[in-house]
Amino acid sequence: MGAREVILDxxxxxxxxxxxxxxxxxxxxxxxxxxxxxxxxxxxDYRAAVxxxxxxxxxxAVAEALADTRVLAVPPGLPGEWLTAYHxxxxxxxxxxxxxxxxxxxxxxxxxxxxxxxxxxxxxLVLDAGPDQGRRxxxxxxxxxVCVVHAGxxxxxxxxxxxxxxxxxxxxxxxxxxxxxxxxxxxRVEGVHGxxxxxxxxxxxxxx
Amino acid sequence: MSNPIAAPRPFPAAAHxxxxxxxxxxxxxxxxxxxxxxxxxxxxxxxxxxxxxxAASALKADAKSRLPELLTQFEAAATAAGATVxxxxxxxxxxxxxxxxxxxxxxTEVVKVKSMATQEIGLNEALEAAGIAATETDxxxxxxxxxxxxxxxxxxxxxxxxxxxxxxxxxxxMAGAPADLTDDPPALAEAARRHLRAKFLSAxxxxxxxxxxxxxxxxxxxxxxxxxxxxxxxxxxTLISVVGIEKVVPTFRDLEVFLQLLPRSSxxxxxxxxxxxxxxxxxxxxxxxxxIVLVDNGRTTTLADPVGRQALHCIRCSACLNVCPVYERVxxxxxxxxxxxxxxAILSPQLTGEGFNRTLPYASTxxxxxxxxxxxRINIPEVLVHLRQTGPHPRAERxxxxxMSWLMSxxxxxxxxxRAARRGAAPLRLVxxxxxxxxxxxxxxxxxxxxxxxxxWPLSAWTASRDAPLPAGPTFREWWEKEHGRx
Numbered sequence: 001m002g003a004r005e006v007i008l009d010x011x012x013x014x015x016x017x018x019x020x021x022x023x024x025x026x027x028x029x030x031x032x033x034x035x036x037x038x039x040x041x042x043x044x045d046y047r048a049a050v051x052x053x054x055x056x057x058x059x060x061a062v063a064e065a066l067a068d069t070r071v072l073a074v075p076p077g078l079p080g081e082w083l084t085a086y087h088x089x090x091x092x093x094x095x096x097x098x099x100x101x102x103x104x105x106x107x108x109x110x111x112x113x114x115x116x117x118x119x120x121x122x123x124x125l126v127l128d129a130g131p132d133q134g135r136r137x138x139x140x141x142x143x144x145x146v147c148v149v150h151a152g153x154x155x156x157x158x159x160x161x162x163x164x165x166x167x168x169x170x171x172x173x174x175x176x177x178x179x180x181x182x183x184x185x186x187x188r189v190e191g192v193h194g195x196x197x198x199x200x201x202x203x204x205x206x207x208x
Numbered sequence: 209m210s211n212p213i214a215a216p217r218p219f220p221a222a223a224h225x226x227x228x229x230x231x232x233x234x235x236x237x238x239x240x241x242x243x244x245x246x247x248x249x250x251x252x253x254x255x256x257x258x259x260x261x262x263a264a265s266a267l268k269a270d271a272k273s274r275l276p277e278l279l280t281q282f283e284a285a286a287t288a289a290g291a292t293v294x295x296x297x298x299x300x301x302x303x304x305x306x307x308x309x310x311x312x313x314x315x316t317e318v319v320k321v322k323s324m325a326t327q328e329i330g331l332n333e334a335l336e337a338a339g340i341a342a343t344e345t346d347x348x349x350x351x352x353x354x355x356x357x358x359x360x361x362x363x364x365x366x367x368x369x370x371x372x373x374x375x376x377x378x379x380x381x382m383a384g385a386p387a388d389l390t391d392d393p394p395a396l397a398e399a400a401r402r403h404l405r406a407k408f409l410s411a412x413x414x415x416x417x418x419x420x421x422x423x424x425x426x427x428x429x430x431x432x433x434x435x436x437x438x439x440x441x442x443x444x445x446t447l448i449s450v451v452g453i454e455k456v457v458p459t460f461r462d463l464e465v466f467l468q469l470l471p472r473s474s475x476x477x478x479x480x481x482x483x484x485x486x487x488x489x490x491x492x493x494x495x496x497x498x499x500i501v502l503v504d505n506g507r508t509t510t511l512a513d514p515v516g517r518q519a520l521h522c523i524r525c526s527a528c529l530n531v532c533p534v535y536e537r538v539x540x541x542x543x544x545x546x547x548x549x550x551x552x553a554i555l556s557p558q559l560t561g562e563g564f565n566r567t568l569p570y571a572s573t574x575x576x577x578x579x580x581x582x583x584x585r586i587n588i589p590e591v592l593v594h595l596r597q598t599g600p601h602p603r604a605e606r607x608x609x610x611x612m613s614w615l616m617s618x619x620x621x622x623x624x625x626x627r628a629a630r631r632g633a634a635p636l637r638l639v640x641x642x643x644x645x646x647x648x649x650x651x652x653x654x655x656x657x658x659x660x661x662x663x664x665w666p667l668s669a670w671t672a673s674r675d676a677p678l679p680a681g682p683t684f685r686e687w688w689e690k691e692h693g694r695x
Contacts, residue, residue, distance in 0.1 A: 003295040007453065010508035011275045014517075022270040026263055028256040028465070042478060098492065101409050101443065122471075122479035135493040136442045136484075140435065159464035168460040169289060169425050171490050174467075174483035179435035182475055183348035183364055184371050184393040185235075186242045192347060192397050193404065194435025194482060 030163075032156030034120045039154050040202060042123025046177025047190050048198040054207030058148065059085040062112065065146045065199045070108025073099055075138060077131020078112065082148060093134050104141035111142045111195070118154045119161045125149065125175045125200070126161060136171055145195040147175075151204045211299070212330045212358075213506075213556045214563030215544025219571045222542040223534075232368055236539050239367045240530045246476025247527060247581075253478070254468065263465045265585040268521035271423075271457055272511065278423040278456045279502065285426025289488025291498040302503045303334035306415065306448055309499055310340050313446040315413040319404075321430060321437045322346035323417025324362060324524050325450045325503060327546040328559075331415070342415065343407055345436035347400050354381040360540030360548065362526040363474050368539050371396065404436065414440035414495070418451045419523065420466060421500075424459045427487040428500065431470055433480050441484050447495035453502050454511075454520040466523060469583035473525035506559030515594040519555045521584045526551075528578035528588060534571055543568060550578035554591040557599070569595035604666050629679040636660050637678055 001009075043050050053061040063085035066072060072086065076094045083090065093099045103109070114132035115125045125147050127133045132148075139145050155161035165172070179194030190196065210216060226232060251257050271278055283293045296302035310318055318335065320326065320342050332342045332353075344353045348366040352359050354377050359365030366374070375391040378399055385399050416437065420429040428449055430437050441447060457463070463485075471480040489498050511517045529535045529549030540548030544563065545556040553572055557565035569592045572578075578588040601609075615625045640660050659675035662668065670676055682690070 003297045003301060006297055007295055007502070007504045007508065008276045008279070010504065011279075011453070011511060014508050014512035015273065015275070019273040022266050022273055024263055024266040024270055025259070028259040028263055028468075030464075045478075046481075105405075105409065119479070124479045129490070129493055136438065137493075140438050140442055158468050159461075162461060162464045162467075168422075168485070169427060169487035171487075171493055172483075172485040173438065174479065174485075176477075176479035176481050178481070179433070180481050181347045181397055181434045183346070183351070183366060184374055184396055186239050186364065186367075187393045189393045189397045191394075192401055192434035192436065193345070193408070193439055 028159070029157060030159040032160065034151075034154040034156045034160075036120070036151055036154060036202060036204060039118060039120040039123060039149075042120070043177070043200050046123055046180075046198075048123070048177050048200055050200050050202060052202045052204060052207075055203055055205065057207070058082060058201065058203055061201050062086055062146070062148070065201060066110055066112070068108075069110040069144065071106065071110075073104060073109055073111045073138060073142060075113055075132055075134025077134075078114070079132065082112070093138055098135075099138070101137065101141055104137065107143075109142040110144040110146060111138050112146045112148070113139055114148050114150075115153060116166070117161045117164045118149045119156075119158060120154050121157045123176055124158075124161070126165070127173045127175065128165060128167070128170045129172075130170075136173055139173065139175070140194055143195055144197045144199070145175075146199045146201065148201045148203060151202065211560060211562050213328050213545045213547060213565075214560050215556065215565050215568060216563055217544060218564045219542060219544070219567040222544060223538040223571070226538040226542045229539075231370075232539055233537060235368055235370050236536055239364065240536045243476055243530045247473060247530070250472045250476055250478055254472070260465055260469055261583055261585050264469055264523075264583060265521065267457060267462050267465060268584055269518075272454070272517060272520060274458075275453065275456070275511075278458060279453060281423040282421055282426055282456055283502075285424065286428075286488055286500055287426070289426050291426065291488040291500050294499065294501045296501055296503045296505070298505050299329035299503075300334075302329045302450060302501055302505065303331055305501050306331060306450065307335055307338040307340065309446070309448050310335065310413050311338070313413050313497065315340070315446070317341045317343070317407075317411065318413040318415050319407055319411040319440050319444065320344050320349075321414070321416040321432065321440045322349050322365075323415075323450060324546065325417040325452050326415060327359065328452075329450065329503065329505060331450065343404070345404050345408070345434075345440060346432075347397065347434060347436075350382075350400060350404070351377060354378070358541065359546060361529060362524050362547065362549070362551075363529075364526075368541070408436075408439040408443055411440070411444045413446045413448065414444040416440055416447065416449045418449050418455055419470065420463060421451050421456045422458075422460050422463070423456050425487055427460065427485050429463065430484045431467075431480050432482050432484075433475065435482055438482055438484055441486065442494045445495055446497040446499070448499045448501065450501045450503060452507060453504055454507050470523055470525055473523075473527040473581070473583040510555075510558040513558065513594075516554065516558050516591050518586050519551065519558055519591060521586050522551050522555065523584055525583055527581040527583065531577040531581045533573060533575060533577070538571075543571065550588045550592075551586070554586075554588055554595060557595060566599050569599060623683070623685070626679065626683065630681070633679045640678060 116128035178198040351366040361367040371391040378385045418428040535549040553568040658678045663671045
């Protein structure tokens with residue numbers, strides 16, 4: 001008998017002939033009204049940089065965030081109108097070839113993406129590898145990540161955000177602030193292996 | 209190889225030594241108090257914290273009660289998504305499976321994400337014996353690995369080191385560390401970043417654990433802070449995840465509970481910087497070969513105990529360590545297992561009876577702070593008492609308890625014994641009163657605080673670390689008879 005059968009048999013023996021069924025009480029908060037100010041407050045608390053703009057100023061806000069960028073790496077489906085005010089070098093993942101880790105690890109590379117959904121209560125961006133987000137490596141290796149969030153993508157809390165994801169089996173990355181560690185005397189230090197700078201551009205229908 | 213979850217020494221002996229280390233106690237005090245306060249602040253922000261805890265506790269209990277169904281569902285979903293699922297009965301089998309997978313990937317080096325499961329099975333040592341070098345990439349794990357030390361905390365394995373000690377370690381043992389490295393935490397983190405960058409970018413095999421495994425979708429979840437996890441989960445061609453069978457949760461939706469509870473309980477943050485969730489293989493994005501090793505290693509024996517099985521609900525947040533008055537003073541090494549603190553005191557002895565694990569359930573004052581802090585409501589004091597009751601007891605203690613039981617089962621016998629004890633204690637009371645007088649405090653007649661500091665063997669085992677109370681004065685019954693006569 002293989003390990004699989006042995007383990008499953010052991011579990012059945014441990015549980016006995018009629019394991020007690022348990023009802024799960026879900027009386028915690030699930031909905032709620034998303035609060036953009038709260039989202040921004042949480043991001044700032046993580047020491048992420050935040051810009052707020054209206055739909056018409058998005059391209060200008062993007063260009064401002066990319067002021068010191070040498071090469072901009074973007075996913076295949078990034079909307080072209082986000083870049084109309086940016087005049088630096090742009091490399092598109094998969095066009096003509098997938099960007100290599102070395103491409104992304106070069107100094108001065110910034111990754112610009114959108115997100116699938118964001119969470120106000122925790123200041124979290126959720127990426128699901130959608131067309132405007134791309135492969136996971138894109139937002140991991142460069143030292144600077146700029147993420148565009150539309151106000152309508154912001155969910156109030158974690159339950160609301162998970163429910164909004166179209167397909168949970170896509171590669172998911174939850175990002176809450178720049179990479180950080182608290183391993184030295186529990187002092188929080190930003191910037192270990194992931195991007196050391198995280199900038200979020202929040203686009204609100206009626207401007208900030 | 210020694211078992212990483214078996215205490216090599218009895219807890220009291222190990223604790224005694226650690227208590228003498230003043231630097232350790234200072235480091236631990238500072239760290240545990242910082243994180244406690246942070247945790248309380250972010251927990252207070254959620255009005256439904258108790259409801260989340262109740263949901264989490266029920267979710268884990270529900271998952272345990274249908275574990276065979278959920279594990280096979282997980283296996284089917286993960287396999288359909290392109291992962292290969294392996295099963296391992298014990299630590300040796302799990303290590304052998306992983307070593308074989310690394311060898312067949314043609315690698316002699318692997319990068320690792322911090323994982324309790326791989327520590328529990330002693331994977332690094334097993335890989336080393338197989339000629340495979342494993343690099344820990346979590347900053348604290350790297351510190352511990354460089355120091356050739358063992359972790360002393362579940363979440364912050366290097367909690368027993370302060371910044372100066374870490375600087376010295378980096379300077380002497382980390383290749384490429386600048387000679388003028390300061391003890392400023394950002395400088396230390398930067399040095400680690402540079403040291404590990406090359407390893408990440410060239411590694412072909414990554415090894416991880418998982419915080420959760422979702423039965424419904426076959427997904428694994430890794431919760432982390434530094435981005436080293438994302439590196440290991442994304443860049444290598446082969447990814448091997450070692451997962452305890454108790455990590456399975458029924459549905460993707462259930463993560464909405466745990467992703468709120470875990471970061472706030474562990475690092476005291478609203479959300480940890482990075483959480484990765486992946487399901488099998490995604491062509492063009494991340495590893496092409498995805499392996500999952502499901503490990504028993506004592507979990508099924510733990511599951512068989514209806515009281516003790518709640519220890520398997522643990523999500524490894526380490527909140528119980530940070531609030532424990534015992535942990536705060538002795539640190540993680542005193543427990544002799546990779547699972548220290550209150551949760552370790554109930555988990556290690558249930559996972560294995562090896563070593564001196566039977567002494568661990570006594571490593572607690574039963575104050576209950578751990579139960580209050582636990583995000584999945586594991587009643588740790590209840591399990592501690594249960595393990596003390598069902599565990600082995602010294603022969604002298606068993607004989608003593610049998611004698612007491614005989615005495616106390618008959619009223620007359622008990623009253624006579626009390627009288628005898630009082631008479632027998634009279635000279636001791638005299639000694640105690642004289643000692644009290646020397647200290648400048650004079651207890652009154654019948655004072656409950658009358659104690660004796662040292663008793664002869666075998667009772668010296670009791671008085672070695674505490675005072676023994678002297679038998680009380682007259683009982684109520686005796687007092688009544690004296691005042692009102694026999695009724």
